[in-house]
Amino acid sequence: MENVVAIKHLNKTFQNPDIVAIDDLNLELPHGEVVGLVGPDGAGKTTLIRLLLGLLKPSGGDIAVLGLNPLTQTHQLHQIIGYMPQKFGLYEDLSIAENMDLYADLKELTPEERRQQFDWLLKFTGLAPFVKRLAGRLSGGMKQKLGLGCTLLGNPRFLLLDEPGVGVDPISRRELMKMVYSLRDKGITVLWSTSYLDEAEKFDRVLLLNDGKLIFNGNPKELTGRIAGRVFQTADTANPRQTLRRLMQSKAPLTDAVIYGQSVRTVLQKDILPAALDVALRPITPRFEDAVIDILGGSPMQPSEIAEQIDVGNIPDIVINADNLTKKYGDFTAAQNISFKIRRGEIFGLLGPNGAGKSTTFKMLCGLAKPTAGQGYILGTDMIKNPEKARAFLGYMAQKFSLFSTLSVMQNLKFFSGIYGLRGHKRENRIRQMIDIFELGPYLKQPAGNLPLGFKQRLALACAIMHNPPILFLDEPTSGVDPLTRREFWNHINSMVEKGVTVMVTTHFMDEAEYCDRIALIYQGQAIKIGTPDELKKQGETMEDAFIRLINEYQPEAAA
């Protein structure tokens, strides 16, 4: 039998010929596997899927999908494949049943086929009790199942799912994965694209894309096998950041080192422990992300110099105090009685799926949303009564690095220093410092929108800390960013925290929570658990395991 996908020397460029979306890609996929298409935003995942569907035209090379040419045999191809685009491709004003009817009609199912497939799909997705509900009123997880259900109409042989896990809580994501594997057992091949590296280990096969290049194709265990014996963990300490700094400064041949709860994970360049190391290491099982860092050439191993100039001064021990913060929009409670205290020099994470209430809590604490009840204090200043005064203590980095993309790097720096009230010599010195620390020199005249992602992130951070704030608020700072850029970012953050800067960060990456000193798990508007990462996890659990267990313990019916 022929391969599901056969690609030879595939190239794809868009209007700007300098940006290569797909770069000389060769690929053969056999039947009956669940294939993960993994890579950061902009790696070319969606472009590849669209090329396979015939929705985009290749700039060069050959593609065959199920033996068909997607460009010339588009209609035949569409009859035997199923495609779920990002955001699931559902009509929000239509009910579950109406969405399914529409897609059944569009795929010209006979009444007999329709009856059979509806029965099976409604049972399979567990959506039978909700058929009259409008798709727009469904939770992320239910939308995802409905999207999958509509995609499965017509019994496709090959399923392409574009980022099905985005905006969905981890429980639903796991259920979907289970469903997909039961489909594989019926002989369907599945291509599942994701930017979550921790999801990759679950696939039969992983295609790792970076900058349009296929840098790995095979079983994820094969990739982690390459670094077997090279991954180590330090003992738990009260200050893992110090351990990390010592590791970095030891000049030992390291590929990667990241904070992991109270300890540090590290990947060595060779599988021999360097003799000179004064930090005790014990070997642990490699993760997929470790292997990706290794294949990408390793992460930066110099401690950041960003904090050299930072002086937070004399500030109280309790920096942020959230006291029963509650926010209601009509009869919808976005956040309910959320309380926590953040101490000086702590990284505090708000962890939860999209829509859980992280951003609402966040916005209440930086004065962008007025709480329905409860209080928030920043360095003792009431955030509700004195938002301007309290905000002066904050450096804020919004989601997606809200820079002015048409202004140059220099203009952005000047603008942000201006709105933070820096004037004259002080302003010029500060801008010069930022340029030096973040090595922005060569890019000063470029529009911020054209910067490489890593530099965008540096610039956004530079703009947020221009006024030397003792507190940093980071909203999804590394969403969609490749793991190397993410490490570089955390390297800067860690060095600032060592100098006493306090950080509050939101994230929906479960593994990123490991970098935090303490985490609040936010689920359905409530902080269901607050503690250190190690307190939250039981022995051998990943953060996602722990999250799912804690949700189930908190509200057993949520798992049903």
Added chain:
Amino acid sequence: MRILKALVYKEFLQIIRDPSSILTAFILPFILITIFATAINLDNNAIETGLVLEGDRQQVNNIIGAFDGSRYLTVTRYDNRKAAQEALTRGDIRALVIMPGNLAKDMATGQAAAVQIITDASDPNIALFAAAYVQGIVATAQKIMIETGASEKKSDIIIEQVAWYNPELKSRYFILPSSIAIIMTLIGMLLTALVIAREWERGTMESLLTTKASKLQIILAKYISYYCLAILSAVFCTFLCVIVFDVPFRGSLWVYFITSSLFLFVSIGMGCLISTLTRNQFLASVAAAMFGFLPAVILSGGLFEISSMPHIIQVLTNIIPATHFVPIIKNLFMAGDIWPIIWYESLNLLIFGLILFALLYKVTKERLE
């Protein structure tokens, strides 16, 4: 056929469940028509007019009598130009008529008689009306003087005012039918401009493109469903005009229906084209307002007379579809079935509609690029 039916049904469900489409199709027209009918008043009852007589009153007595007798002008007399011009500047009067000393003599001898009319053109409509009335009054007076053979002889001047199609000179009689044309542009374009862009934004277009639905079916489904909505809206507007605001309708309903359908064919085509080209609801709505709604209001001849525009603009108005529908609908309401206009403009609309449909078919891609 089954696919088309399913797509049309889907569009209907979306229309019914989306409050904004009901708002645009019924509430917005209601507000617009009420505004056009009541707030925009181009009526010219009793325009304040000043009169300065520089010669002997005796000689032009009959003309002055005509002014005093007019229902449409309220005449105030001023002793000299200066006082009158000041009154005009203050806004006490909207028009000023100056009769020079030799007026009566010129009229009697058949020479060109100069009457100066100064109007306050800040409201061009009132200015135009005032000027027209004054000219009418003077011309009538002169005609009667010639017919009676002498200016010496005193004769009563009877002014007969005739206005075709709008004998009562109520502006809403001609504004409201035009406003239906404007509203149909709005509904046909604005709603459809949003819907294709919405499918792109929500990612549903990508799903549709991987089903058996062809681009012709996707396009036709939009045309059919939004045509139905727009024609309902047109019926509603017509009902408002005829029943609530008492505008007479003198043409045939079936001609009205067919020409309206033609016009909607054009409007929906423009909306879909904008939507397909922009793929973005915000851009599409701005483009629909710029290229559809505003030209329909300003340049279609619905509110502002095309013949009083500069020549180059007059030529430009021809490329605006509403320009070709406004004469049809105005005549249907005020005059009846004027066949030469109906045939000619319907043909124009048909050509517009077919060109737009062909363009739309061409720019709609079955791929994403």
